[in-house]
Amino acid sequence: MAEPEAKVRLFVEAALAPGAEVALEREQAHYLGNVMRLGEGARIRIFNGREGEWIAEVAGSGRKVGLRVIGESAPQRLPPDLELLFAPVKKARTDFIVEKATELGAARIRPVFTRYTNAERIRPDRLRRIAIEAAEQCGETHVPDVAEPERLDRVLAAWDEGRKLMFCDETRVARPAAEMLADEAPGAWAVLIGPEGGFAPEEAERLRGLPFVRPVTLGPRVLRADTAAVAALTLWQSTLGDWR
Amino acid sequence: MAEPEAKVRLFVEAALAPGAEVALEREQAHYLGNVMRLGEGARIRIFNGREGEWIAEVAGSGRKVGLRVIGESAPQRLPPDLELLFAPVKKARTDFIVEKATELGAARIRPVFTRYTNAERIRPDRLRRIAIEAAEQCGETHVPDVAEPERLDRVLAAWDEGRKLMFCDETRVARPAAEMLADEAPGAWAVLIGPEGGFAPEEAERLRGLPFVRPVTLGPRVLRADTAAVAALTLWQSTLGDWR
DSSP states (O other): OOOOSSOOEEEOOSOOOTTOEEEOOHHHHHIIIIISOOOTTOEEEEEOSSSOEEEEEEESOGGGOEEEEEEEEEOOOOOOSEEEEEOOOSHHHHHHHHHHHHHTTOSEEEEEEOTTOOOOOOOHHHHHHHHHHHHHHHTOSOOOEEOOOEEHHHHHHTOOTTSEEEEEOTTOOSEEHHHHHHTSOSSSEEEEEOOTTOOOHHHHHHHHHSTTEEEEEOOSSOOOHHHHHHHHHHHHHHHTSTTO | OOOOSSOOEEEOOSOOOTTOEEEOOHHHHHIIIIISOOOTTOEEEEEOSSSOEEEEEEESOGGGOEEEEEEEEEOOOOOOSEEEEEOOOSHHHHHHHHHHHHHTTOSEEEEEEOTTOOOOOOOHHHHHHHHHHHHHHHTOSOOOEEOOOEEHHHHHHTOOTTSEEEEEOTTOOSEEHHHHHHTSOSSSEEEEEOOTTOOOHHHHHHHHHSTTEEEEEOOSSOOOHHHHHHHHHHHHHHHTSTTO
């Protein structure tokens, strides 16, 4: 199959199969026609988060522009079963965490409110849009779910004990993350990153006492929440995930 | 010694010793007096990048506000001998790379122009200011140098062969970074991150042929340059640096 001419890669909701016609959102049509200046017949890559990546060609023009699916270019790839739980921080850094979690291959993103979380309202639909854009950019066929925000104590009360939780404990009395991970096996995991103010002492204590929790440190410096998220996901992916 | 009342931590250029008087820049005086509302006698933490962290108290007020050094609160800590070489990207992401490299404990930051680097002018003094702010935030006593930008080919021609270079090769035919690092020893190292467009084929080929270069991949997804920088520094610090 001919390579697409443009490096455009779009997420669409539609089912993908050879010959399928795919409608575009108004913004996507504008992007293809006016920003990238792609005309009828130009080929791009598309994915829907479920059925791999496909080549499609531009069909129609102007307000009636759509896509016609040609054929599959990459299979659907599922990321490892890794969730990121993070306490929302300021808007720009929250957006950044979602972008980076997508690039690094997290399967699911769960905002959690901790005792010291001090953040504006979280809109999962907006964060989902950021995850989609990051997946478009990084060539991923999976788009992480972004869950509704929940309180950490409720999340822990309902926890599936088959899933281990790497708890990034900024008080730094725990084992180095890489050392802990080297002793563990792949499987269902989550990473928990606290807010800029850290965890409340009683929260940290509760976490340390739970059988599925693995407290770790991320080095001798105080990392911002966004840095800690990237560092923790990187170490997990490199030791137990699909970077090996 | 009494703990400082405020969580303020400032970088100063002055030499630090008990009883020393430290002048403040106008912006710092404004921050202490008008933003943090600290009056005469309030205690803060200061560091100069060379002599550890010290407690100092506010002396004077208004335009004449300064600091008087009380005593040392933490020794100077030198980061491992790790340089970050990166191709400048857009301003916000370049700033982000400098902030994160400081948090993650890089000793020195070197902007390099590669064949596909497409960036605005780099101002090392502005990047140094960002590194100082990150060091103030993350509790680090070291502030990484930010070198003048240089062309990658010249940097490589003048390379000290005793320093190994972890080359993050986005073409993904190399070993996983964690696996390569596990076979190596600490010492003088550098990490090289390319621009968003990647390295030119002849650049990548030259790099792979150099005896001090260790080509690595950072997983199966295409990472943005800023993500790659954080991931690479994290893996190096966890395996050969001071996160162990």
